[in-house]
Amino acid sequence: MTNSDFRYATNPVDARRYGTSELREHFLIDDLFVSGQINLTYSMYDRYIVGGAMPANEKVQLETISHLKSDYFLERRELGVINVGDKGLVIVDGMEYELEKKEALYVGRGSKEVSFAKVGEGQPLFYLNSAPAHKECPTRKVGKKDAEVVHLGDDLNSNKRIINKLIVNSVVETCQLQMGLTELLPGNVWNTMPAHTHSRRMEAYFYFDLKEGQTISHFMGEPQNTRHIFMHNNQAILSPEWSIHSGVGTSNYSFIWGMAGENLDYSDMDTCEPHELR
Ligand SMILES: O=C[C@H](O)[C@@H](O)CC(=O)C(=O)O
Numbered sequence: 001m002t003n004s005d006f007r008y009a010t011n012p013v014d015a016r017r018y019g020t021s022e023l024r025e026h027f028l029i030d031d032l033f034v035s036g037q038i039n040l041t042y043s044m045y046d047r048y049i050v051g052g053a054m055p056a057n058e059k060v061q062l063e064t065i066s067h068l069k070s071d072y073f074l075e076r077r078e079l080g081v082i083n084v085g086d087k088g089l090v091i092v093d094g095m096e097y098e099l100e101k102k103e104a105l106y107v108g109r110g111s112k113e114v115s116f117a118k119v120g121e122g123q124p125l126f127y128l129n130s131a132p133a134h135k136e137c138p139t140r141k142v143g144k145k146d147a148e149v150v151h152l153g154d155d156l157n158s159n160k161r162i163i164n165k166l167i168v169n170s171v172v173e174t175c176q177l178q179m180g181l182t183e184l185l186p187g188n189v190w191n192t193m194p195a196h197t198h199s200r201r202m203e204a205y206f207y208f209d210l211k212e213g214q215t216i217s218h219f220m221g222e223p224q225n226t227r228h229i230f231m232h233n234n235q236a237i238l239s240p241e242w243s244i245h246s247g248v249g250t251s252n253y254s255f256i257w258g259m260a261g262e263n264l265d266y267s268d269m270d271t272c273e274p275h276e277l278r
């Protein structure tokens, strides 16, 4: 069963008045993985969809949702899938792609049947991002060895991390989707600091591999007008194009970033230095 939720976009001036519950209601996505279900959030930020697929013993099929008014989900869209659980299968029009934890699959526009399945007893958890697509690009698996890897940060600033660019245009052709996975090394807790905005693209973060009982304070908002949202393991958050997206954990963790919008230029960011934040 494919379930969907809808979010309007918020402008930065209105967002300044939001309290804790409104921030959580508009930006936090906390119900991604439900056994035997696909849960999707359709947002008005570049019509980006964020979701999760958790196959039970039966495979679970990606169905179209009412917001798309399409015959099938990928009629006018592209899809990025990253597995954050045990080994699993993504089946695209009869072709099986086996994904280990932290491996990705790009699924091109026009693919009619997409389903998710277990391999043996393990529980795969497929994190999904989708954006409107103007043309068909070939479906392709991106394993961890195919990633473009960047090392950022250092121990002294508690932000030593590995950026694995998975679904980016130097690795796989896409229309507007970009996705990757960042791993904080033990003892390091800050992601995306110095923070940045990119008004050409929206972004979504999905935090995982956070240890039991720990939390992440995610920072959003205009650089001079920030807010925080406490997040737990396996939760996602929408970042409007005007917002920073950065976080600090009570322990280390990993997260998936996904973006869509005007360009495919990962480095097109406006950086905010730590002392400039308010
Ligand atoms: O626009 C790019 C995204 O925000 C992330 O790739 C940043 C990130 O993973 C990091 O600095 O840790």
Ligand SMILES: [Zn+2]
Pocket: 196, 197, 198, 203, 245
């Ligand atoms: Zn960003």
